[in-house]
Amino acid sequence: MQPWATRSRLPLLVDALGGTEADDAVRRLLHAFGDDPVHVTEHRVGVPATEVRRLRFASGGEIVLQDGAVLAVILHAKPPSDGAGAVDLSTWVDGLTNAATLKQVETAFGLKAQFSGFRSPYFKVGAGFAQLRFGDAGDKGSWKEPEHLVSIVVTAGQPGRVRPPDADECPACSTLPAIDEQGGLDLAATLERLRTAVAAEQVKQDPAWVPLDDLEELHASGLMRLVESQLTCRTCHRVICLTLHRDGPPTFGYHGPNEARERPMERIPPVEQWASRARQEQAREAMQYVDHRPGGWFLVRQGDALYLDARYSYSAMIDDSALIELGAVEREDYRKRGHQYLDELAERIHMSAPYQPESPYHARDLYRRGDGTGRDFRAEVGAAISNHTWLAEQRSREQ
Template sequence: MPLILDALCLARDDAPVRRLIDALGTEPVETTERRIGEPAVLSQHLLFGSGGEIVLHDDAVVAVILHLAPTPSAPRGLDAAEWLPGVDNDATFADFKATFDVPWRFADGDRYFVLEAAYLRPEFVKHGGRRAGDLQRVAFTVDDPRETCRPADEDCPVCRELIVRTGDGSFDLDGTVDALVAGVEAGVLKESSGAVSLADLRLLHASALMERVESQVTCTACGRVACLTLYRDAPPTFGYHPLDAAMRRPLEAIPPVEEWGDAARIAEVRDAMRYVDHEPGLWFLVEQHGDLYLDSRYTISSMADDSCLIRLDEAERQEYHEAGRDSLTELARRIDRSGPHREASPFHRRNLLRHPDEGRDYSAEVRAAIAGHTWLARQKQAAAQRAQAGSAADG
């Protein structure tokens, strides 16, 4: 392990890195290179027949990975005991805890350890770590796994080539936006609610009303979030982030569309559903063309719940105007008690999510209307989870 820790942050030709290369197999059997992000970083992955892997960014070692399971470059994989005292290839997470008596944290579904000079991330089969044989690889990284993506994700076939560049290598903003839109339309990328939509990105930037305008898309294959950010007084940036880190990025409030949108965009917003009010965890109220819609959560069982979307009838509208939001809370409770997933419920046929009229996708329309509020709720929930995880790790 000292060989690995000594090599981190150094250049390939530095003596500690050369010693690590010699220990892994003298020379790599395969080297991959690609430019990632904007500003571009040259990423190199040196793969060794022994099962070792060295990752360099702009010629500095940022990660060392010990592949214990066979890979195309290493048919047998490494013996963990030769590199990690007290750990073998059958180690469980409990074995790592006993060996490395240091704080551990959560990152993107994995648990990792905070060492003095690096971060150690044992990677098990999905949902693994309890049984012998679950361990697949061990990664040592310079950067906190909570803030950076797995090195292996740099080779994701879905999102590794999202950036478009001109013939001289310059960043092509229009081409990159078009590539992101194409990925969303193909279903391999998903736009993140709360950030600026790709359709609005350039319009908002051109208005100069915001210091920074950011769109975020999540890769459905590796889970990374690609963040494209345009600045009022600086060149654009493009980076990949874990979901939790992307949710913590600062996002400015979006000005009213009338201040920056073109005629078509303004008309689109005016015609769409808009947020009116909500009761956390219980209901959302949206409006469109004078109609009011209540999106109400209801319980199916102790393990499952769902949403029921109804258009308020005249009596319900009148009650809302007279009694205010309390009437909606009571209506939501009646919906819940009735079990609208059952045909006997008076709200079963009224549920526009199950029985839409005119072939509309009401679910997508409501999500768009309440996106900013659900994004804020997820941020608060993520902050609470981080605080809880931090307390558990410190304890």
């Protein structure tokens, strides 16, 4: 048996996951927290709606239920702002204190932490996961110093693959879906809210999916079973999925980043097959896909200009790409040598460490410096290559 199971009451939390308040495992947990919550909130999320209920206890425990089933259990190491208290972590895990660092939590659990992202440590505990939250998410060293542990969140879903269980009240994105009189999604009003949120930089569109402005026109063509826009909230980092269905009403949901990336979607048909003349002309003036090397680089064109999106990495900490406009000599070398030349150029960019000022490509990287006009080059390139990424290849295999 794992040390965390023999030296703690964490199995009580894990056993309650997925159960209802009528189940014995959940009733035992309610009793452990103090039976009667001091604060209860209820709200609906998405369309079709999911019912979310949060029970907070004076003891510092919290239970999050979704459609009547336990989605998560939270041990607050610091008191939340609603009057509930903080748990004494030593009563839940032997040797653990509320002031513990990550290393001290690892010792108490008898496990090495895993990470979902650079700053989200978690442990696999039986059929569940225990995620640790430390201080300000922007503080890289928050888990190295005492007194920064905020809470332990126990879920059935792996952190990073599903949305945070307590992010449903995010002020930046929770009010974006508009509901009509029948309880369904008011598409026109929702699109207006989303466009306003994009303009205010509350949310960011994912260029690999259908742009908001194309959603209705592409859906009306009948060429796709599902037409979906994805947008990421800049505050809570949930991914909003607005989906128009050929054979059903529109849906609006919130997802974790990995969960959203794995959603099925067909390849987006060429713009000539579904768009108005004005939209087709806009597409001709935008960046166009030319070629790519899987996992290495993309080449795009706009007018007479050629741009190379070259991937670079350094250990597990850096994995990004630089966008370089090819100069006259580089264009001529590409004309003469094709793929081989771009392979060599992309390798030179990678080896130069373009994230450092000393690299000759650092000052040329349009993702880093822009062109002085405020263009979003990542979005433009993302839209141009959307049907040629790994995600698009996975889509085509699933059809």
